[in-house]
Amino acid sequence: xxxxHVALVSLLxxxxxxxxxxxxxxxxxxxxxxxxxxxxxxxxxxxITQGMGSSAVQGISMTMPFVQRVTDxxxxxxxxxxxxxxxxxxxxxxxKVSTYQMKVDxxxxxxxxxxxxxxxxxxxxxxxxxxGQTWTATVPAPRxxxxxxxxxxxxxxLKMGSYRGKRAAVVAVTISTNGGFALTGGGTxxxxxxxxxxxxxxxxxxxxxxxxxxxxxxxxxxxRRG
Numbered sequence: 526x527x528x529x530h531v532a533l534v535s536l537l538x539x540x541x542x543x544x545x546x547x548x549x550x551x552x553x554x555x556x557x558x559x560x561x562x563x564x565x566x567x568x569x570x571x572x573i574t575q576g577m578g579s580s581a582v583q584g585i586s587m588t589m590p591f592v593q594r595v596t597d598x599x600x601x602x603x604x605x606x607x608x609x610x611x612x613x614x615x616x617x618x619x620x621k622v623s624t625y626q627m628k629v630d631x632x633x634x635x636x637x638x639x640x641x642x643x644x645x646x647x648x649x650x651x652x653x654x655x656x657g658q659t660w661t662a663t664v665p666a667p668r669x670x671x672x673x674x675x676x677x678x679x680x681x682x683l684k685m686g687s688y689r690g691k692r693a694a695v696v697a698v699t700i701s702t703n704g705g706f707a708l709t710g711g712g713t714x715x716x717x718x719x720x721x722x723x724x725x726x727x728x729x730x731x732x733x734x735x736x737x738x739x740x741x742x743x744x745x746x747x748x749r750r751g
Contacts, residue, residue: 558721566592569590574744575745585615590751591607591609594606608623654682675702685718693717693718693724697712697713707732710729712726712729
């Protein structure tokens with residue numbers, strides 16, 4: 526998988542984790558909502574290793590920083606500046622920082638910004654959700670060969686637990702895409718119970734080989750707060 530393809534996987538995984546959600550008990554379940562504060566900043570570090578088929582990782586290790594800055598909040602709509610990069614491939618810096626702007630409402634819906642602006646946030650269910658229940662959301666996936674792909678993320682609320690000493694909602698995530706970028710797999714995301722921000726995320730994904738030949742590509746991805 527080329528660097529560009531690995532970076533796109535990074536953004537897709539962050540999109541599937543959810544961001545800045547407030548998680549609170551309600552009506553026998555838990556209500557997931559976005560909570561934004563002007564001036565707020567969250568930085569994530571995505572670490573990716575690549576292998577072919579069932580073999581061990583073969584020489585590609587990448588880190589990708591991802592930063593969200595809340596520049597304004599008005600009537601429940603947050604204006605967010607997002608910066609991605611530069612990537613570090615096998616400990617060597619590559620590329621440059623890219624930025625974009627978006628607007629997000631309290632349910633996590635992107636209401637302003639570029640077509641790919643949904644990367645980094647997740648739409649949450651309207652009603653409170655109980656342990657064991659699921660919800661589904663779609664996020665934009667990378668373009669491959671000029672074709673727009675859509676990723677479907679299925680979330681299952683497993684339990685309330687902890688992550689590195691902080692109370693967290695534990696959510697299983699399963700991802701699949703259509704279009705030219707075939708990607709399947711899943712993992713677990715940990716959302717802070719205090720403010721809902723992503724505390725950590727671990728996934729194992731399988732992608733079709735971009736050349737159309739040879740074994741599928743396996744990608745191990747972890748996301749942590751910077």
